[in-house]
Amino acid sequence: MAKELVIDPEEIFVGNEKFVKFIKDEEIQKRIAEMGMEIAREYRSKFPIFIGVLNGSFMFLADLLKNVPIKCEIDFFKLSSYGDEKISSGKVKLIKELNADITDRHVIVVEDIVDTGLSIKFIKEMMNEMNPASLKIASLLLKPGSLKHNVKIDYIGFEIPDKFVLGYGLDYAQKFRNLKSIYKLEE
Numbered sequence: 001m002a003k004e005l006v007i008d009p010e011e012i013f014v015g016n017e018k019f020v021k022f023i024k025d026e027e028i029q030k031r032i033a034e035m036g037m038e039i040a041r042e043y044r045s046k047f048p049i050f051i052g053v054l055n056g057s058f059m060f061l062a063d064l065l066k067n068v069p070i071k072c073e074i075d076f077f078k079l080s081s082y083g084d085e086k087i088s089s090g091k092v093k094l095i096k097e098l099n100a101d102i103t104d105r106h107v108i109v110v111e112d113i114v115d116t117g118l119s120i121k122f123i124k125e126m127m128n129e130m131n132p133a134s135l136k137i138a139s140l141l142l143k144p145g146s147l148k149h150n151v152k153i154d155y156i157g158f159e160i161p162d163k164f165v166l167g168y169g170l171d172y173a174q175k176f177r178n179l180k181s182i183y184k185l186e187e
């Protein structure tokens, strides 16, 4: 018989790996509302452009911007991902370019998670070449224990331990992005 469909399950199994609910939907939404209001206050007269890093940030960007009630624009670009692995390849490549002209614009890059910091370092260097008026980074998650590059993250949702997580935009081999909560690998 087919398994029952469950929205927001307590645990997820991928083969024999078990992921347990770690940051609940309600906690995520509460924190995002706080981040949104903070960003809105700072940028209310600046007509900023929010730039989401695909694919992982799509859910965070959508929920964040529902909480930023100011005039703004939105665009996306895409970097090469982990592939189907849980460990970074250590290389970053641009695979979908930004369409917007960010010269003299106030830019806020929206990321799902900062792990080693390599992607954000790459993004900052790439964006700074386009001469924005200002550049800040918002990330829902940060793993301070994994940081290898000296990058400043201006808005952080949650600091988490150095464990692989999925859900709420974050994938495991492209799956599980549609979960409402964030799950952590149980070891």
Ligand code: 5GP
Pocket (backbone or CB within 6 Å): 056, 081, 082, 088, 111, 112, 113, 114, 115, 116, 117, 118, 119, 120, 163, 164, 165, 166, 170, 171, 172
């Ligand atoms: P960094 O370049 O900072 O090492 O890694 C950033 C990118 O790696 C994120 O945008 C995300 O795509 C991926 N990543 C890092 N840690 C995790 C994790 O725990 N789970 C998932 N699903 N992706 C991660």
